Amino acid sequence: MEEESKSEENKSQNRWKVVGYNVLALVIYTCLLRFVDGGIFIDCFLVGMHVLACLICLIAIKKWEWLLSAFLVLAIGFSTCVTFLNLGNMH
Helix, strand or coil: CHHHHHHHHHHHHHHHHHHHHHHHHHHHHHHHHCCCCCHHHHHHHHHHHHHHHHHHHHHHHCCCHHHHHHHHHHHHHHHHHHHHHCCCCCC
């Protein structure tokens, strides 16, 4: 019984590792491209490719953590792109 709970705990930790690694990758390439001229457009493209890769992994691997990763990368990446473009008041 104890081995089953440890197995479930390891699976849960592995799920969060996938999400964490995807968000970490997003943070790294966004920070690096922040200081490049025109980097915001490259960043927007990479965010799109990153979300697409997460969705492909979702279909191929059939693990729901890839859907969560895709959603977080899209939400954080989109908000970062909007912030970097400094659109200001959007009313």
